[in-house]
Amino acid sequence: MKKLLLSLFSMTNAVFFSAEVSGGGAVADKYAEARAEMVESQVKTRGVLNAKVLKAMNEVPRHEFIPARFLSGSSKSAYGDYPVPIGEGQTISQPYIVALMTELLDIKTSDKVLEIGTGSGYQAAVLSKLAKEVYTVEIVENLALWAKEKLADYKNVSAKHGDGYLGWPEHAPFNKIIVTCAPDNIPKPLLEQLAPGGKMVIPVGEFPRQDLKVVEKDKAGLILERDIIPVLFVPMTRDK
Numbered sequence: 451m452k453k454l455l456l457s458l459f460s461m462t463n464a465v466f467f468s469a470e471v472s473g474g475g476a477v478a479d480k481y482a483e484a485r486a487e488m489v490e491s492q493v494k495t496r497g498v499l500n501a502k503v504l505k506a507m508n509e510v511p512r513h514e515f516i517p518a519r520f521l522s523g524s525s526k527s528a529y530g531d532y533p534v535p536i537g538e539g540q541t542i543s544q545p546y547i548v549a550l551m552t553e554l555l556d557i558k559t560s561d562k563v564l565e566i567g568t569g570s571g572y573q574a575a576v577l578s579k580l581a582k583e584v585y586t587v588e589i590v591e592n593l594a595l596w597a598k599e600k601l602a603d604y605k606n607v608s609a610k611h612g613d614g615y616l617g618w619p620e621h622a623p624f625n626k627i628i629v630t631c632a633p634d635n636i637p638k639p640l641l642e643q644l645a646p647g648g649k650m651v652i653p654v655g656e657f658p659r660q661d662l663k664v665v666e667k668d669k670a671g672l673i674l675e676r677d678i679i680p681v682l683f684v685p686m687t688r689d690k
């Protein structure tokens with residue numbers, strides 16, 4: 451039962467690798483082709499078409515953010531159409547969900563972005579390609595340490611260990627907030643730390659019913675909320 455909770459899915463059909471890969475990718479590592487295929491078959495076909503988001507996902511080496519022991523023999527499994535364990539009972543989100551949430555945020559190059567639930571660090575790395583600054587908070591210390599190391603070369607990312615329910619007030623307000631674990635209500639501190647005109651993407655609800663929501667704060671501070679799709683994320687936990 452617990453295992454079920456720890457996985458994360460979207461309500462779409464799985465699409466797997468085809469043997470053919472498109473050539474011409476500018477990125478030089480061994481998995482550039484697997485990445486391009488991931489973007490084509492999992493992300494674009496499901497309707498995420500924002501060129502900047504696709505470029506960022508083509509660039510970030512997803513396999514480097516997953517501990518080798520979870521990569522079932524080959525780093526290529528990092529590019530499959532599913533979430534992958536990262537240790538401490540947590541998972542890195544399915545590529546499509548990373549793409550969808552990033553697109554929904556509509557990030558500008560001048561944006562300051564807050565992520566709650568650093569996990570592997572992968573989502574933060576994708577955000578770093580689009581935003582001016584990224585702040586990310588992780589509650590599990592070992593994961594926070596792992597991600598900090600993996601994100602060392604992403605100079606516009608700051609990561610810390612802590613309870614993300616509280617946001618990161620020292621760096622507020624944020625133009626965009628992305629939450630990758632599910633609280634049962636939208637945390638008040640996050641609403642407060644969202645800038646006027648800002649946008650938050652957050653899964654809300656308790657297993658087995660969570661909705662991915664877009665929450666917008668208008669210039670006058672009024673909050674508008676809409677549901678996007680049903681999703682399943684790990685729950686947001688709190689410091690005792």
Ligand code: SAH
Pocket residue numbers: 540541542543566567568569570571572573574587588589590593612613614615630631684685686687688689
């Ligand atoms: N964005 C991640 C996915 C992480 S899964 C990635 O790209 O890999 C969700 C993460 O949220 C887990 O690592 C979990 O430990 C973390 N989490 C749960 N509750 C939290 C809280 N209150 N504050 C910060 N992180 C939290």
